[in-house]
Amino acid sequence: AQRVTQPEKLLSVFKGAPVELKCNYSYSGSPELFxxxxxxxxxxxxxxxxxxxxxxKGFTADLxxxxxxxxxxxxxxxxxxxxxxxxxxxxxxxxxxxxxxxRLQVFP
Amino acid sequence: GxxxxxxxxxxxxxxxxxxxxxxxxxxxxxxxxxxxxxxPKQSLMLMATSNEGSKATYEQGVEKDKxxxxxxxxxxSTLTVTSAHPEDSSFYICSASGGPTYEQYFGPGTRLxxx
Numbered sequence: 390a391q392r393v394t395q396p397e398k399l400l401s402v403f404k405g406a407p408v409e410l411k412c413n414y415s416y417s418g419s420p421e422l423f424x425x426x427x428x429x430x431x432x433x434x435x436x437x438x439x440x441x442x443x444x445x446k447g448f449t450a451d452l453x454x455x456x457x458x459x460x461x462x463x464x465x466x467x468x469x470x471x472x473x474x475x476x477x478x479x480x481x482x483x484x485x486x487x488x489x490x491x492r493l494q495v496f497p
Numbered sequence: 498g499x500x501x502x503x504x505x506x507x508x509x510x511x512x513x514x515x516x517x518x519x520x521x522x523x524x525x526x527x528x529x530x531x532x533x534x535x536x537p538k539q540s541l542m543l544m545a546t547s548n549e550g551s552k553a554t555y556e557q558g559v560e561k562d563k564x565x566x567x568x569x570x571x572x573x574s575t576l577t578v579t580s581a582h583p584e585d586s587s588f589y590i591c592s593a594s595g596g597p598t599y600e601q602y603f604g605p606g607t608r609l610x611x612x
Contacts, residue, residue: 433541433590433603475540482546483529483599489540
């Protein structure tokens with residue numbers, strides 16, 4: 390079964406520290422992966438997708454097929470980055486399969 | 498662009514009654530809409546997928562007679578929770594997709610509380 394795993398429920402760092410939110414997937418084909426962010430009391434919104442190889446708000450994510458990973462990274466965390474982050478995979482029927490999410494807390 | 502609204506944002510109903518939640522794509526035509534359920538501090542669980550003009554496809558374990566989904570137009574889908582019970586209390590989120598990238602745009606969610 391296709392699955393997305395986010396092993397950390399909570400990640401706490403201080404402002405300015407590097408951040409890496411882990412995501413692993415299980416899928417035998419070419420995956421289509423996304424990171425979504427949900428700020429407090431706001432709707433879920435797309436942060437970035439692997440096919441566009443973009444950097445949004447300083448975040449990047451590289452697809453590593455060998456490790457079946459799509460970790461989200463930012464070199465210097467900001468307080469406003471505090472939010473829930475969900476890794477997701479779009480399957481063959483266009484459904485999004487979400488990981489369980491990681492709460493990022495950035496302390497001043 | 499690509500805004501999805503949900504109405505109501507929160508609703509409280511008595512056990513045994515039915516509740517309708519609307520999901521609208523405000524500035525694009527949504528060929529497909531998705532309904533999710535989110536429990537506190539948990540991930541989104543897909544309940545069903547609906548395409549305009551056809552019956553919804555429900556995920557395993559989701560009762561289609563309890564969660565009625567209608568997608569009558571390219572901008573509106575409704576979820577009706579029939580004969581609601583306290584265990585149906587949850588946060589219901591819809592998303593809509595349309596266009597070449599099939600990106601899903603999410604609504605703000607509806608908090609349902611069944612007393």
